[in-house]
Amino acid sequence: MALSADRVVRGLLFDRDDTLVIDVPYNADPHRVVPVPGARRAVERARAAGLAVGVVTNQSVIARGGATRAQVDATNARVDELVGPFDVWCVCPHGPEDACVCRKPRPGLVDQASERLGIAATDLVVIGDIGADVGAAAAAGAQSILVPTPRTRTAEVDAAPTVAASLDEAVGLVLAHVPAAHA
Template sequence: MALSADRPVGGLLFDRDDTLVIDVPYNADPHRVVPVPGARRAVQAAREAGLPVGVVTNQSVIARGGATREQVDATNARVDELVGPFAVWCVCPHGPEDDCPCRKPRPGLVLQAAERLGVPASDLVVIGDIGADVGAALAAGAQAILVPTPRTRPEEVDAAQTVAATIEEAVALALQHVPAATP
């Protein structure tokens, strides 16, 4: 499965947990951040291709009272240090019951990142590990690549239009659709 051949890729957005870093549930401790294999190389390849990169992440640990925004920001800064740098970080601090427009699978985080990057949402690809990541991308008019983990539900894999085995494979798929630079 592949991305749409007639849509250029102008930027990449990544989910944080289980996409860029090994998921530690509700992690707000920078010392517990461990990149997934290949994450740094994948993000570097995107940057070297001239693509802006960002992160879109639900962090309901804030709404649940398990961490402060400052703790989550410190954890994100550690991800940025180990895997990035990323041009933008868009974080939803709400819980599922808050009915906010930014929590994935709603499009708010993707649209916010598109605006901050100066890239139309339709030119973005969101790389994530669950159906909510794919849903947010599609709701915003972006494309998506699912990189399943053992926690990804089979129906999410079946429903995804584009699936990659690793983050490096996902970025390589996206890079095939980056328009050639004009002199």
């Protein structure tokens, strides 16, 4: 499976947990951030090709009262230090029951990133590990690549339009669609 051949890619949005960093459920402790193997290199490749790079992440730990926004921001800053830097961070602080527009699979985080980067959502690709990441991309008009982990459900893999075995492979698929002026 591959990305659409007739669409240009100008930006790449990553999910945080289990995509860029090893998932520690509800993590808001910067000292517990461990990058996924190859994450820094994958982000560097995207940035070197001239792509805008960002993170779109659901962080319901805030709504659940398990952490403050400042704690989550500090954790994200550690991800930025170890894997980034990223041009934009878009965080949904809500829980599933809040019915907000930003929580993936809704389009809000991708729309926010699009606006803040000044790049049409149709020119973005979202890379994530679950169906909510794919759904958010589709809802916003972006493309997506699913990089499954052992926690990714088979139905999510089967439903994804594009699947890659690793983050590095996903970025490679994206780089094939970068305009020459950016590369």
